[in-house]
Amino acid sequence: MRTTSMQMSFRETVSDKFKIRNVHLQQSQNQIRHKTDGLSSSTLVLRRGQPFTILINNDGRPFDPLKEKLVFKIVLGPLFVEVPVSVSGQPSPSQWSAFLERSVLDPNAPRMLSISLFSPASASVGVYSLQLRVETRWSVKTHLLGQFTLLCNPWCQADSVFLQSEELRNEYIRNDCGLLFKGSAGNVVSRPWSFDQYEKGILDICMKMLQLSPQAQANVERDLLNRSNPVYIGRVVSAMVNCQDDKGVLMGNWSGDYSDGVSPSKWSGSADILRKWSETQFSPVKYGQCWVFAAVMCTVMRALGIPTRVVTNFNSAHDTNTNMVIEEYYSEMGEKLSIGRDSIWNFHVWVESWMKRPDLGGGYDGWQVLDPTPQELSGGMYRCGPAAVKAIHEQKVNTPYDVPFVYAEVNADVRTIIIRNGKILSTSIDKDKVGALICTKRPGPSMLMQNITEEYKTETSPQSIGVSLQFLKAPVVGETLSFSVTIVNKVAVPKLLKKHVNAQNKEYHRNPTGTFWEAHDDLKIGPYETVVVKHEISFNEYMMVEVAEDSLVNLAVVIEDVKSQERVLASEEFNICSPDLNIQIQNEQLVIINKQEVALVTFTNPFKVAVSGELTVSGSGLLEEKVEMSLTIQPRETMRRAVRFIPRMAGARMLQASLVLRDLSTVLRGFKTISVQA
Incomplete structure (x- = not known):
């Protein structure tokens, strides 16, 4: 009889206990609310300054805040914060907090707690571990709940990357395809690029880039604390996209010999580059030039939640002696001479990222120039910026970071000197040649150029040309x-x-x-x-x-x-522009997610000789794998190739084709923007 009584008493004790059965991080629902749906990561992906909800299923009796205490431990490297769950009160904008939203008391329903966790809008960007501790008078039990990646939040007013317009947030954070501009100011060439921030594993690679930076290697605690600031993140990423002084992503090459790597002209998206870097244990990828460096940086910054766009400066000055004057020498026959170290690049490509600049006092929030192409040292490393565009426009050349260098790129005077046998025959100064056109892609689906020259340049002087x-x-x-x-x-x-x-x-x-x-x-x-x-x-x-x-x-x-x-x-x-490839979609107005469609790629050979080469067709969210084929086209012959694709993401997607010609060592390109219906 006594035995039976003890068993009953034990059963009553078990059922009277609060015991966690499982915890749901609600990845899908939280990511939709945080506008991180589509980003591929091994973790839950969240934006700072915004609550996320966790569901706890428990056995035994309902949760009683008088009998047990729930405490979240949020861990980032060697840093952590403990957050007790409150049953009432208001979240703080400056610190982590957790609130019990509701608990299910129905005796017939599974017992469930819904808890909201709030991160501050100034929390550090990084990969966090989440633990939950249940404390009672008699015991302490810790549950490991998994990891989450925390990003900047341009939708949150308190975040230093907050951007007012939904159209601009969609363009500069969520859009994964765009245009890069090359060529010359009088003959601009638009070049399609796939930023690929939604491609498998890309976000995790971007987070790895922060962990591998020299700053993180030197002092991980200080690096993690500084990662609350997009100014700091921008400088780290600007240095890590090139490999000059770290385990960076890309090696620059302007020699014309790319035989031991990939010619910069052949890249058409960031995922191939970032994956190759990751798969080779973070060895530099060969090779990049300015537009490749900038496009990869744009991918990383958008993935981290910092609004970013790619900008081209036509007639970009490289002022080596910081005198704001570029000297160009010509013979009396009009032949340009290689004298002096200063140079003007026909075009140079960098990025602008949107952020507040409390370090500069008032008035310099907004677009900031960041340039990952390795040109000059900044703070002992090959990087540039963030240089406030407003400071460049106002000629505030004593403003950090690297404003004098960027100011010269867009505003330097050009002194033209005609010489014969070392003797100067004439000189003239042109104040308008440098920064002749500064442009980026216009927001929205239109795939047009936006002229932003006036955001950088003071007024120009009238020209008098004979x-x-x-x-x-x-x-x-x-x-x-x-x-x-x-x-x-x-x-x-x-x-x-x-x-x-x-x-x-x-x-x-x-x-x-x-x-x-x-x-x-x-x-x-x-x-x-x-x-x-x-x-x-x-x-x-x-x-x-x-x-x-x-x-x-x-x-x-x-x-x-x-x-x-x-x-x-x-x-x-x-x-001299290459001829375009033409892409047509069979049912252009009725492209539907998960339904097979056909694209027709055509090209008429304008040359007097036959050409042969490799045709590649790719499209993030449209093709799982690139389509590649070899072909030969006779003079004046029209090539037609059908490519089948199944869209797996709704919205504006880009299909792009490139034909690398062997005989003429040039790359022909074409692209088509497709609106995929849900």
Whole structure:
């Protein structure tokens, strides 16, 4: 009899206990609320400054706050905070807090607690571990609940990356495809890029980049505390995208020889680069140039929750001696000479990230320039920024970080010097050449360019030109280049002139090499007369030098007054566009998620010779794997290739195609934006 009584008493004690059966982190619901749905990670992904809900199923009696205490332990590396669960009160915007939302008391229903955890809007970005401790008078039991990744939150007003407009948040955080702009200010080429922040494992790789930084390796605790600040994160990522002084992602190469890696022109998205870096135990990926560095940085910053866009500066000055003047030397025949260390890149690409700048006092919040291309040291490392765009516009060149360098990139004066045998024949200053056009992709689905030059530049000075160059039609590979030289006599006396026109091959980031075409002649011009002279350069004359994607032509004309020996120079640097690939979708208005569709890629060979190469078609959210095929196209023949795809994500997606030609060492591209219906 006594035995039976003891058993009953024991059963009553068990049923009277509060005992956790399991805990649900509600990954799907929390990620939808936090606008992190679609981001691929091995953990729950959350944004700071916003509550997330955890469900606890328990056995025994209902939770009683008088009998047991629930305490969350939130761990980030060596740092942790303990957060007791409150049954009432208000969340604090500056510290972690937890509140019991509701508990199910129905004796017939499974027992369940719903708890809201609040992170402060200034919490550090990182991968956290979550533990739950149940304390009673007699026992303490700890449950390991798993990990979560915490990101910045541009939807939260208290976060230092808060962005007011939903359209801009969608463009600069959630959009995973866009355009990069290259070429020259007079002939801009838009280049599709897949940022790939939703691709499998990419977010985890971005978090690994923070963990591998020299700052984290030197002092992990200080690094984790500093990761609350997007200014700090921007400087870490700017250095980690290049491999100059750390375990960074990309190695730069401007030599033209990419035989032991991938030519920068062949990349079309960030996922391939970031995965390759991760899969090779964080060895640098070969190779990148400025637009590749910038596009990868844009991916990382968007993944971390910091609004970011890719920006191109045409005629970008590299001022090595910080005197804000770039000197360019020409011969009297119009040939550009490689004298001096300063240079003007036809285009240079960086990113802007949106954040508050409390370190600069008032007025400098907003877009900040960050440049991961390794050019100059900043604080002992190859990185640049964040430089406040407003400080650049206001010429506040004593403002951190790296404002003088970026100011010179967009605003330096160009001093043109014509010399003969080391002797200066004439000099002139151009205040408008540098930063001729600064642009980014326009927000929204339109895939158009937005001119943001005025955000950087002070007003320009009026030009007074006696000679100018103009293209009669846009230069395209395979066609004759047609341009005119316009000469204006601004005085009341006739003149006898010598005209020297010179074309040199160049790469976007350095001075030109040898002349491949030139023309010289004499002409007479009457008082106040305007003379227009037309010139043509045939495909045969430029095809051997001007086919690579980022090769350009430096075209210059020097007009010499025979009597006064006064010389005037006009120059134009331009790119010759490759023909586009055309992509058409069979049912363009009815593309539906998880339903097979067909895209048709076409291209007509404009060259007088047959071309062969590799066609690659890719699309994040459209194709699981890239489609690759070899082909040969005869002169004037039209190639047609059908590609089947099944969309797995709704919204605006981008399908892009590239054809790498072996014979002409150039890359042809095309892209199509597709609206996928849910």
